[in-house]
Amino acid sequence: MTLILSNDDVDKLLTVEECMATLEPAYVELARGIGINRTRSDSIIAHPTEKDAIYGLKSMDGIVPSLGVSAVRINSDVISWPKVGNAQRRKKIPAANGRWVGLVMVFSTETGEPLGIMPDGVMQRIRVASANGIGIKYMAREDASDVAIIGTGWQAGTQLIAACATRKVNRIRAWSPSAENRATFAAEMTPRLGIEVEAMPDAESAVRGADIVLCSTSSIDPVYFAPWIEPGVHLSSIKPAEIENAALRQCDHIAVHLREDMPLTFAQEGTGAGEAEMAKAWAEKDGIDFEKLPVISDLITGKVKGRTKPEDVTAFINNIGMGFQFAVAGALVCRKAKEMGIGRDFPTEWFTEDVHP
Amino acid sequence: MTLILSNDDVDKLLTVEECMATLEPAYVELARGIGINRTRSDSIIAHPTEKDAIYGLKSMDGIVPSLGVSAVRINSDVISWPKVGNAQRRKKIPAANGRWVGLVMVFSTETGEPLGIMPDGVMQRIRVASANGIGIKYMAREDASDVAIIGTGWQAGTQLIAACATRKVNRIRAWSPSAENRATFAAEMTPRLGIEVEAMPDAESAVRGADIVLCSTSSIDPVYFAPWIEPGVHLSSIKPAEIENAALRQCDHIAVHLREDMPLTFAQEGTGAGEAEMAKAWAEKDGIDFEKLPVISDLITGKVKGRTKPEDVTAFINNIGMGFQFAVAGALVCRKAKEMGIGRDFPTEWFTEDVHP
Numbered sequence: 001m002t003l004i005l006s007n008d009d010v011d012k013l014l015t016v017e018e019c020m021a022t023l024e025p026a027y028v029e030l031a032r033g034i035g036i037n038r039t040r041s042d043s044i045i046a047h048p049t050e051k052d053a054i055y056g057l058k059s060m061d062g063i064v065p066s067l068g069v070s071a072v073r074i075n076s077d078v079i080s081w082p083k084v085g086n087a088q089r090r091k092k093i094p095a096a097n098g099r100w101v102g103l104v105m106v107f108s109t110e111t112g113e114p115l116g117i118m119p120d121g122v123m124q125r126i127r128v129a130s131a132n133g134i135g136i137k138y139m140a141r142e143d144a145s146d147v148a149i150i151g152t153g154w155q156a157g158t159q160l161i162a163a164c165a166t167r168k169v170n171r172i173r174a175w176s177p178s179a180e181n182r183a184t185f186a187a188e189m190t191p192r193l194g195i196e197v198e199a200m201p202d203a204e205s206a207v208r209g210a211d212i213v214l215c216s217t218s219s220i221d222p223v224y225f226a227p228w229i230e231p232g233v234h235l236s237s238i239k240p241a242e243i244e245n246a247a248l249r250q251c252d253h254i255a256v257h258l259r260e261d262m263p264l265t266f267a268q269e270g271t272g273a274g275e276a277e278m279a280k281a282w283a284e285k286d287g288i289d290f291e292k293l294p295v296i297s298d299l300i301t302g303k304v305k306g307r308t309k310p311e312d313v314t315a316f317i318n319n320i321g322m323g324f325q326f327a328v329a330g331a332l333v334c335r336k337a338k339e340m341g342i343g344r345d346f347p348t349e350w351f352t353e354d355v356h357p
Numbered sequence: 358m359t360l361i362l363s364n365d366d367v368d369k370l371l372t373v374e375e376c377m378a379t380l381e382p383a384y385v386e387l388a389r390g391i392g393i394n395r396t397r398s399d400s401i402i403a404h405p406t407e408k409d410a411i412y413g414l415k416s417m418d419g420i421v422p423s424l425g426v427s428a429v430r431i432n433s434d435v436i437s438w439p440k441v442g443n444a445q446r447r448k449k450i451p452a453a454n455g456r457w458v459g460l461v462m463v464f465s466t467e468t469g470e471p472l473g474i475m476p477d478g479v480m481q482r483i484r485v486a487s488a489n490g491i492g493i494k495y496m497a498r499e500d501a502s503d504v505a506i507i508g509t510g511w512q513a514g515t516q517l518i519a520a521c522a523t524r525k526v527n528r529i530r531a532w533s534p535s536a537e538n539r540a541t542f543a544a545e546m547t548p549r550l551g552i553e554v555e556a557m558p559d560a561e562s563a564v565r566g567a568d569i570v571l572c573s574t575s576s577i578d579p580v581y582f583a584p585w586i587e588p589g590v591h592l593s594s595i596k597p598a599e600i601e602n603a604a605l606r607q608c609d610h611i612a613v614h615l616r617e618d619m620p621l622t623f624a625q626e627g628t629g630a631g632e633a634e635m636a637k638a639w640a641e642k643d644g645i646d647f648e649k650l651p652v653i654s655d656l657i658t659g660k661v662k663g664r665t666k667p668e669d670v671t672a673f674i675n676n677i678g679m680g681f682q683f684a685v686a687g688a689l690v691c692r693k694a695k696e697m698g699i700g701r702d703f704p705t706e707w708f709t710e711d712v713h714p
Contacts, residue, residue, distance in 0.1 A: 004707055007710050007711075007712060034402075036400040036401070036402060036414075038398045038400050038416070041395045041418065043395050043419070044393070045391075045393060045420055045422050047466075047467075048466060048467050049467060055420070055466040055467075055469070057393075057418050057420055057427040057429070057464065059416060059429055061398065061400050061414050062400070063400050063402050063412070063414055065402050065405070068405065070400070070412070070414040070433060072416055072429070072431050074429050074462060075714060076427060076464040076465075076469040076470070076471070077469055078468070091713075092713055094713075095467070095468045096468045096469050096470035096705065096709045097468070097470070097705065098711075099706065099709035099710055099711055100469070100709065100710050100712065100713055101464065101469040101471065101708070101709050102710060102714035103462070103471070105431060107414065107433040107458065108453075109402065109405060109412040110406060110412075110452070111435070111452045111453045111454070112433040112435050112452050112458040113452075113453035113454070113456075114433070114460070117708070119708075119709070119710035119714070120710075120714045121710045121712035121713070122712070124714045153713075154712055154713050344707075348454065348456075349456065350363070351458070351476075352453045352454075352457065353364050353456055353458070353459060353477075353478045354364075354451075354456055355364060355476075355511055356449055356451075356457055356478070356511050357432060357449070357457055357459035357476070357481045
């Protein structure tokens with residue numbers, strides 16, 4: 001049986017809490033050279049018809065021996081870079097009849113057979129938030145309770161869930177450029193979290209006095225700036241450019257998700273035309289040796305302390321995703337789907353073959 | 358509509374001749390930097406239970422702008438290296454309930470949507486043979502008519518079809534270590550080609566006097582040796598080690614499929630334990646600067662001549678596959694399947710999503 005699952009299925013099966021709990025030891029497995037991550041690759045051409053857009057085929061692979069699975073995550077995207085407010089965003093156009101195309105293929109390492117095929121959308125935001133949640137666990141103050149979030153889109157909800165799962169949160173403020181979006185987000189998330197989410201009129205009023213600032217945007221320009229820094233704050237970002245360089249330089253501790261190919265990370269997020277600027281932005285991160293920053297597993301194993309004293313300013317940069325994360329999340333989803341009888345069952349024979357390829 | 362196709366479907370839809378004809382201009386598109394190939398990656402762990410076996414997740418991507426498609430080819434393999442006869446082979450174990458797992462996912466570059474999902478087996482041998490067929494077209498003597506083939510397995514049949522599609526072949530001799538296999542192969546291929554395929558008792562009697570020698574094995578040790586070389590012969594191989602180094606050194610012209618990562622090619626075909634030997638085998642290919650060998654597109658564009666005179670000894674080494682080839686073949690298969698109403702039709706919505714991933 002090979003399961004074909006929907007985002008609704010994945011939403012029922014995968015929680016941020018469970019994903020964090022399974023990812024944490026898996027990151028150590030990866031750091032020990034037992035698990036495998038095949039870094040993301042982006043193949044890009046000009047879009048055949050859309051102006052100022054590209055077609056991109058993105059893939060990343062991973063194997064988690066302890067869970068007995070491997071996974072390939074594939075994105076087949078039409079991408080544009082519109083300017084929204086002051087920030088240039090990276091926006092995928094839903095060109096597939098109003099829909100997007102991201103797939104996760106999960107395989108058994110014992111038999112090789114495909115266990116499941118599912119869209120990546122729900123899993124994507126859960127695994128991103130899980131990494132940032134682990135960042136909070138090891139870097140934010142123990143008593144952090146006041147959370148600010150910049151960005152109220154698809155990723156933002158799970159970012160808050162991860163923060164609330166990790167610290168005793170009692171105040172949440174949210175800001176994004178659209179008053180309507182932030183009001184909707186606050187209205188949706190308040191009952192979900194059981195904590196009032198306040199929609200704020202500007203970013204600065206959202207972050208002032210916060211213990212944890214979550215940047216959760218699709219911006220490739222900075223959205224958090226140096227003058228906003230206060231002692232003891234933990235900064236968290238899901239794109240490498242969200243936290244201004246000058247702010248990063250004031251941090252006492254910085255960790256990244258994956259150190260591999262940091263400069264590449266910048267180039268990949270840029271447009272073809274914008275690559276030079278991205279490379280420049282990268283070069284400007286002087287004063288920080290990105291090649292030597294600790295990674296998430298260094299925090300988990302205790303090799304590096306995320307914070308040494310309450311007034312430290314810390315930052316976790318979730319710079320690039322890993323196929324390995326999708327293998328972890330995919331393993332959880334496929335196991336639970338089977339147990340709970342969720343998803344469309346197909347004969348595995350449709351996705352296997354009787355000839356030696 | 359997203360098509361789920363079987364190997365039988367692909368066999369009905371894709372011919373070696375058509376694949377060669379479409380691949381030829383596509384290789385030029387690739388060489389000009391318009392098409393994209395994302396080199397194969399292999400993620401490998403020890404198999405959880407099988408002794409002396411590994412689990413390998415292999416992926417390769419490609420985009421063919423002129424055909425409006427991209428593709429990802431995925432293999433989820435349990436691999437062992439048994440010794441058969443004098444040669445060590447690379448053998449995939451059909452651990453998925455007696456079956457193998459290789460998939461080709463084909464996407465539209467215009468909408469991003471998945472056009473088709475199909476096994477890679479039949480396509481695999483057609484695209485391998487197509488590359489070797491193009492090698493024959495540009496490197497073998499115009500009047501080549503006598504063909505020898507070493508190996509009578511899955512790849513061998515299409516290799517002969519490609520040779521017959523490219524030259525006026527009137528004699529075919531075949532050898533493989535198993536008398537039964539070569540007899541079966543000869544009996545099957547004779548009516549298919551309309552030319553008698555003679556099963557020979559040893560490799561040397563098969564290759565003597567042949568104008569074209571096709572190595573078509575799963576061997577990671579040499580199967581064609583220097584003393585067998587005769588003036589004017591064209592050698593063709595589907596694995597880099599099949600033609601003995603000493604034989605390659607006697608060639609007047611050598612071309613490879615893809616120059617990228619040549620040393621890696623050797624390592625990838627080896628076992629974990631065997632990597633050192635493979636690296637050694639690579640280093641021993643002295644007298645040949647592999648980094649400067651022409652590639653298939655150099656032959657097609659005429660940048661490099663495959664042969665300058667009838668007595669030249671030539672070799673085409675199909676050293677590594679490309680995701681790009683699967684995109685070309687996948688484009689053909691999906692277009693024809695749609696036209697002919699072949700395959701299982703699924704709602705594209707099952708493989709797309711309504712959230713921005």
